[in-house]
Structures are given as C-alpha cells and as structure tokens.
Amino acid sequence: LRGATMGTIFNSTIEAETSLFGLLFSQFLCVIFFISGGMEFILNILYESYQYLPPGRTLLFDQQFLKYIQAEWRTLYQLCISFSLPAIICMVLADLALGLLNRSAQQLNVFFFSMPLKSILVLLTLLISFPYALHHYLVESDKFYIYLKDWFPSV
Numbered sequence: 001l002r003g004a005t006m007g008t009i010f011n012s013t014i015e016a017e018t019s020l021f022g023l024l025f026s027q028f029l030c031v032i033f034f035i036s037g038g039m040e041f042i043l044n045i046l047y048e049s050y051q052y053l054p055p056g057r058t059l060l061f062d063q064q065f066l067k068y069i070q071a072e073w074r075t076l077y078q079l080c081i082s083f084s085l086p087a088i089i090c091m092v093l094a095d096l097a098l099g100l101l102n103r104s105a106q107q108l109n110v111f112f113f114s115m116p117l118k119s120i121l122v123l124l125t126l127l128i129s130f131p132y133a134l135h136h137y138l139v140e141s142d143k144f145y146i147y148l149k150d151w152f153p154s155v
Contacts, residue, residue, distance in 0.1 A: 036138060041145055071147065075140050082136050086129040087122045094118045 008017040013026065033039070053059060094117060102110040 032134070032137070036141060038141070045148065068147065072144070075144065079133075079137060079140060083133045087125050090121050090125040091118050094121050 008019055009023060010016075011018040011023050011026070013030075018026075094114070098110045098114050098117070101108065
C-alpha cells in the first residue's frame with residue numbers, strides 16, 4: 001500500500017522496525033500457525049526425528065527430497081500469488097481507470113486522488129479476499145503436514 005510503510009514501529013519479534021501492516025500480518029500468521037496445530041506438529045516431528053535419524057547418522061539428499069523441495073517451492077509460490085494477486089489486479093485496474101480519467105479531464109490532478117483511492121481499494125480487496133486466501137493457506141498447510149509425514153519416515 002502506498003504510504004503504509006512511512007509510519008514504522010518497532011517489532012520486538014524480529015528486533016527491527018517494520019510497517020503497521022507488516023506487524024499485523026506477521027502476528028496474524030503466528031496466531032494461525034499456533035491455532036492450526038503447527039507447533040505441536042513441529043514438536044512431534046522433532047521428537048520422531050531422533051527415531052528416524054539418530055545422532056551420528058547423515059541425511060541423504062535423494063530424488064524424493066528434491067521432489068519435496070520442489071513441491072514446497074510450488075506451494076509457497078501459489079500462496080504468495082493467492083495472497084497478492086487480487087490486490088495487484090485491483091491496483092492495475094484503478095491505474096487504468098485513473099489514466100482514462102486523466103485523459104478526459106486534464107485539469108484534474110489525478111495523482112492527488114490516486115494514492116488514497118488505491119489504498120482504500122486495496123484494503124477493501126484484502127478484506128474481501130483474505131478469507132479465501134486463508135482457506136487456501138489452511139488447505140495447503142494440511143497437504144504439507146501429510147506430505148512431510150509421508151516423506152519423513154522414508155529418511
């Protein structure tokens with residue numbers, strides 16, 4: 001969002017200054033991680049790792065591990081696109097509409113209207129599309145847990 005990073009606050013979790021929306025999204029995703037059972041899953045995997053990979057044994061990077069990395073990269077890419085694409089499309093359409101408005105009414109300062117208008121449109125788009133993106137995140141995280149459980153015993 002334009003102008004959203006002008007005001008920064010200190011984020012104690014990463015020990016750096018961040019924008020308001022950056023802090024909001026990071027805290028929101030931490031809550032989703034804990035609510036969806038992510039911490040319990042990580043602790044279970046850590047406990048089981050000592051059974052499947054005892055200390056002193058090396059981890060083999062075989063074809064199945066590369067497929068796992070490729071699948072996780074694809075999932076990360078899909079999640080990033082699903083979160084950001086609605087807002088990007090909304091901003092591009094607003095730019096096109098404001099460009100046409102600038103052509104028809106040249107005495108109007110469109111740049112003055114564009115920043116608050118696009119910020120409002122993107123916020124509304126994020127509010128509308130956030131439940132769908134969150135559902136997509138939860139579905140993909142369930143797939144991740146299942147895939148990791150299947151891959152981990154094969155190590």
